[in-house]
Amino acid sequence: MKYYIIAGEASGDLHASNLMKSIIGKDSEADFRFWGGDLMTNVAGFGPVKHYKNLAFMGFLEVAKNLRTILKNIKFCKEDLKNNLPDVLILVDYPGFNLRIAEFAKSLGIKVVYYISPQLWAWKEGRVEKIKKFVDEMLVILPFEKEFYKKHHVEAHFVGHPLLDAISDLPEINIDQFKADHNLNDKQIITLLPGSREQEVTKMLELMLSVRPFFSDFQFVIAGAPSLPKEFYQKYVDENVHFVSNKTYDLLRCSKAALVTSGTATLETALLNIPEVVCYKSSTISYEIGKRVVKNIKYISLVNLIMDEEIVTELIQKDLTTINLVQELQAIIDRNARTKMLTSFARLREKLGGKGASDAAAEIIVNG
Structure with missing residues (x-):
């Protein structure tokens, strides 16, 4: 079958790439066309129609500023769908874009x-x-x-x-070897996950790094x-602030604790069993709008x-301060709070169940 997949962010690229592997296992003649990233490229053996780096805009103001680009991408995607007519369109999160494409795809049958x-x-x-x-x-x-x-009379498959x-x-990972491979010293590691977009990373790193004097x-x-070049991070690197690219899971597994910008990374960190403090701060206007629409x-x-x-x-918006970060980070480094968090x-x-999501989804897509 012909599969057209749209993933508009880094997390979507990860999950869509694993889904593609499972689809191939069930459909040896799977023919993919996709919007996504490097992980999906590795599975397919060729690049995306458009890379998610050119699609992801964060916050109300940022979306407004880039509205012309977004609308141009939607128009292009509709034309591309019409010209390539897949058997199935697979949409991965990214709702503002994907729900518009869903409506158009349905009109094409x-x-x-x-x-x-x-x-x-x-x-x-x-939007239900x-x-x-x-x-x-x-x-x-x-x-x-x-x-x-179910409450909205839609049958969904978990x-x-x-x-x-x-x-x-x-x-398995060897912590000493990982440190040696990445020129890290013998001190225990606190990992910083400041996000994936330039404006977000800049804002969050300045706050996260403000705790350094208290954790020598x-x-x-x-x-x-x-999604960001190595050069972007160099201004933050010094003798006790290091940078590791494309090895986030390995880095987390070698860490004592993490400061994590809210998003999928908070769940990834928890599932890897690393105590964390969740951080979030956006522009005042975006945050005030968000408070009014999130219910x-x-x-x-x-x-x-x-x-x-x-x-x-x-730690959200005004609560995300150096003093609060220091207090919460110290808590998860100490034994009692750390043990309680790891038990949670x-x-x-247990609540999320075992592995197999990609296979279960592929089964419904290919044979459902």
Whole structure:
């Protein structure tokens, strides 16, 4: 069959690449065309129609500034779909773009599968009507999403979380060897995950690195985002601040703790069993708009949302200060709070189920 896949962010590239591997295992004649990144390229053996680096815009202001580019991409995608007519269109999260494409694809008679639901339970719940009209199969990865869709009379399939697939197959890691390979010193590591977009990374790194004077016994290592060049990070690097690119899982597994910008990385860090403090700060205007449109959501991190309790501390907007970061980071380095958090991470893994999300999703797509 011919599969057309659209992933508009780094996390979508990861999950779509694993889905592609599973599809190939079930359909030896799978023919892919895709929007995504390097991981999907590695599976397909050729590059994307468009790379997600040119698609991802964050926040209300940033979207407004880049509206012309976004609309141009939507127009191009519609033409490309019409010219290539796949058997199935697979949309991976990225709702603002993908829901428009779903409507167009449906008008062409293309089967539409949505893998990894937009967070409609947080905001824009009215978009469920578009899911009803234009999506043939909704495949969700968070346990509570199945009930959310059931409430709206949409049958959704809970396939498990694909991060468990990505993490469960990791080989053992030798911490000393990793440090040697990346020119790190003997001190214990605190990993910094400041996000993936330039404006976000700049803002978050300045805040995260402000705690350094209070943790001289540790070295700080920035996990580089694949969407940004190595040169971008050089201004932050010194004798005790290091940089490692494209090895985030390995870096986390060698770490004592992490400071993590809210997003998929919060869940990745927890599933790798690394204590963390979740950080979030956007422009004042974007944050104030966000507060008004996000409803009935107690937490910002996926870890706390899934567990429906605060098992990782969230420092948001005005609460994200140096003094609060120091206090919370010290807490998860100390034994008692650390042990409690790691016990909660074990419960989190149980709630998400075992590996197999990619295979379960591929089975529905190929044979459903």
